[in-house]
Amino acid sequence: MKIGLRHIRYFLVLADDLNFRRASEHLHISQPALTRTIQHLEAELKVLLFERSQNFVRLTDAGRAFQEGGRRVLNGMEATIDLTRRVSIGEAGALRVGYTDFAIAGALPELLKQFHQKHPGITVRPHHGVTATQLEELQDDKLDIGFITGPVRHPGFQSRVVQNDRPICIVPEGHHLAMRRSVTLADLAEEDFVHGPAEAWAHFYDYLFPLCRRAGFQPRIVQEAFNSVGILGLVSCGMGITILTESIYDFATGGLVPLPISDISEVMVTEAVWLSDNLRLPTQQFVDFLAQQDIG
Amino acid sequence: MKIGLRHIRYFLVLADDLNFRRASEHLHISQPALTRTIQHLEAELKVLLFERSQNFVRLTDAGRAFQEGGRRVLNGMEATIDLTRRVSIGEAGALRVGYTDFAIAGALPELLKQFHQKHPGITVRPHHGVTATQLEELQDDKLDIGFITGPVRHPGFQSRVVQNDRPICIVPEGHHLAMRRSVTLADLAEEDFVHGPAEAWAHFYDYLFPLCRRAGFQPRIVQEAFNSVGILGLVSCGMGITILTESIYDFATGGLVPLPISDISEVMVTEAVWLSDNLRLPTQQFVDFLAQQDIG
DNA sequence: GTTTTTGATGCATAATAGGTATCATGAAAA
DNA sequence: TTTTCATGATACCTATTATGCATCAAAAAC
Numbered sequence: 001m002k003i004g005l006r007h008i009r010y011f012l013v014l015a016d017d018l019n020f021r022r023a024s025e026h027l028h029i030s031q032p033a034l035t036r037t038i039q040h041l042e043a044e045l046k047v048l049l050f051e052r053s054q055n056f057v058r059l060t061d062a063g064r065a066f067q068e069g070g071r072r073v074l075n076g077m078e079a080t081i082d083l084t085r086r087v088s089i090g091e092a093g094a095l096r097v098g099y100t101d102f103a104i105a106g107a108l109p110e111l112l113k114q115f116h117q118k119h120p121g122i123t124v125r126p127h128h129g130v131t132a133t134q135l136e137e138l139q140d141d142k143l144d145i146g147f148i149t150g151p152v153r154h155p156g157f158q159s160r161v162v163q164n165d166r167p168i169c170i171v172p173e174g175h176h177l178a179m180r181r182s183v184t185l186a187d188l189a190e191e192d193f194v195h196g197p198a199e200a201w202a203h204f205y206d207y208l209f210p211l212c213r214r215a216g217f218q219p220r221i222v223q224e225a226f227n228s229v230g231i232l233g234l235v236s237c238g239m240g241i242t243i244l245t246e247s248i249y250d251f252a253t254g255g256l257v258p259l260p261i262s263d264i265s266e267v268m269v270t271e272a273v274w275l276s277d278n279l280r281l282p283t284q285q286f287v288d289f290l291a292q293q294d295i296g
Numbered sequence: 297m298k299i300g301l302r303h304i305r306y307f308l309v310l311a312d313d314l315n316f317r318r319a320s321e322h323l324h325i326s327q328p329a330l331t332r333t334i335q336h337l338e339a340e341l342k343v344l345l346f347e348r349s350q351n352f353v354r355l356t357d358a359g360r361a362f363q364e365g366g367r368r369v370l371n372g373m374e375a376t377i378d379l380t381r382r383v384s385i386g387e388a389g390a391l392r393v394g395y396t397d398f399a400i401a402g403a404l405p406e407l408l409k410q411f412h413q414k415h416p417g418i419t420v421r422p423h424h425g426v427t428a429t430q431l432e433e434l435q436d437d438k439l440d441i442g443f444i445t446g447p448v449r450h451p452g453f454q455s456r457v458v459q460n461d462r463p464i465c466i467v468p469e470g471h472h473l474a475m476r477r478s479v480t481l482a483d484l485a486e487e488d489f490v491h492g493p494a495e496a497w498a499h500f501y502d503y504l505f506p507l508c509r510r511a512g513f514q515p516r517i518v519q520e521a522f523n524s525v526g527i528l529g530l531v532s533c534g535m536g537i538t539i540l541t542e543s544i545y546d547f548a549t550g551g552l553v554p555l556p557i558s559d560i561s562e563v564m565v566t567e568a569v570w571l572s573d574n575l576r577l578p579t580q581q582f583v584d585f586l587a588q589q590d591i592g
Numbered sequence: 593g594t595t596t597t598t599g600a601t602g603c604a605t606a607a608t609a610g611g612t613a614t615c616a617t618g619a620a621a622a
Numbered sequence: 623t624t625t626t627c628a629t630g631a632t633a634c635c636t637a638t639t640a641t642g643c644a645t646c647a648a649a650a651a652c
Contacts, residue, residue: 077365
């Protein structure tokens with residue numbers, strides 16, 4: 001015979017009442033049934049849980065230990081059932097969200113905050129990652145939603161623009177361009193650039209390089225950093241200049257000068273992307289939520 | 297129908313194997329039995345836990361939630377059974393120990409340390425209290441063992457001496473007795489005394505007063521503090537002198553002078569006491585442990 | 593002394609779980 | 623294509639387990 005939740009339920013009521021007859025009434029079963037169940041429980045545990053006589057029933061020390069533990073088990077069971085039901089109807093769950101530096105510096109925080117207000121049961125698990133990584137993770141079902149750079153038009157993916165950034169040029173204080181009110185791309189042809197590694201930042205380069213090519217040059221990348229904070233750090237050290245977005249610049253600590261680029265009208269888009277066949281309820285809810293948002 | 301631990305056990309194995317036939321083999325039951333148990337579980341939860349087809353079985357989000365919760369419930373059940381068994385054989389449990397200032401300043405710490413080494417499963421819960429309080433708590437089953445001052449010879453109680461203290465006189469620095477190497481009781485007849493309140497310190501007074509009477513005076517208590525630290529504090533402020541033990545003196549911070557009392561040979565005993573009819577295993581174990589100790 | 597109340601027990605019944613045989617369906621093999 | 627194989631689901635019967643009723647033995651209440 002095995003101990004089941006039934007034994008625990010009966011035991012706990014008896015441990016409260018300390019009277020077989022009353023406990024059996026509370027449980028809506030007969031008194032012999034309760035006696036038997038407790039006997040079986042004690043036999044299976046090979047432990048006496050109650051001292052009984054015709055006058056009194058009281059818990060042994062072991063009984064008190066079992067009482068505490070039993071309560072925890074029953075509460076845990078109830079909580080599990082409740083959570084499972086709520087997950088199934090979308091009231092609870094987890095949403096794995098990937099984000100780039102551009103997204104976290106821009107619209108993402110406010111979006112997640114609003115989503116949390118609307119769906120307080122959904123736990124958002126954010127994972128930082130560049131665009132390429134996120135697209136892989138989406139396909140490997142490591143991510144539900146990715147916030148990535150640049151338009152993605154792959155079969156199987158759906159997306160929605162959530163953010164438009166105007167790129168700006170960022171130079172260190174004291175740089176020969178630092179006194180300018182604005183620059184053109186052509187002004188930057190001879191400059192050293194600091195940026196991220198080519199593979200990881202492919203989507204950003206896809207946006208920037210054509211613009212530079214149109215201006216008649218290819219940016220000379222002389223230093224690579226692993227994220228935009230690192231890039232800004234290298235720029236402020238005077239290793240070169242960079243082109244990023246205004247929101248990223250706002251994250252920097254100082255020693256940097258932002259310059260508008262007058263001859264770029266193209267914006268750099270940040271998109272939310274997800275797999276069309278992602279059927280998870282939290283994902284659906286986030287997609288629906290996104291559809292209701294007005295994005296400038 | 298009610299959800300039981302059986303459902304969870306079966307569910308967890310299936311969630312690992314994701315194959316009904318293999319899971320049923322691991323569980324040593326037939327495949328139809330497993331199929332129906334899972335069906336019953338899902339019906340009771342009103343939640344789909346697995347997506348099934350002839351090709352694959354996989355967990356739904358709700359299934360994953362139930363998996364986590366179910367694991368916790370099962371672990372909790374196992375832990376509870378284990379703890380209960382250990383409590384019943386005395387490998388685990390709690391021992392409520394009362395102690396006086398004299399005990400905690402003397403032999404108690406070492407005793408508890410040794411007991412813990414011998415019975416690592418027993419959690420010692422110490423409660424500070426004067427002798428009178430502890431005796432009440434023992435009788436109300438609020439305490440298992442009391443460490444109290446002075447011999448107790450009440451019916452129902454058993455005891456064992458654990459500590460003998462020679463009382464010393466403690467005076468503040470600069471006191472007119474502070475230069476003496478030792479004092480006699482008679483030297484103290486005209487002094488102001490600081491001590492604890494009469495009711496709570498009854499047992500201490502029972503020891504001290506007869507000695508003073510023999511020396512021909514009754515100590516004049518001019519200040520009361522609630523514990524020995526407070527008493528020593530008042531003494532160091534010059535409010536009076538006191539008679540305590542050397543171990544208590546060692547707890548003081550300074551500004552005090554200890555003086556042996558040459559004409560007291562009677563020691564002040566600290567005893568462990570317990571009710572004869574306390575049947576709790578941890579208590580028995582502590583009593584047995586005490587019996588094995590050599591007490592000076 | 594009688595009645596009432598307590599927990600325990602014997603026995604029959606009801607509810608639940610399990611096993612065997614079998615089906616329907618889709619994938620892989622021939 | 624047809625055949626074979628593996629999958630999960632279902633039908634039907636059996637074994638196990640839980641329950642209720644009637645009753646007992648012992649102690650307390652009256």
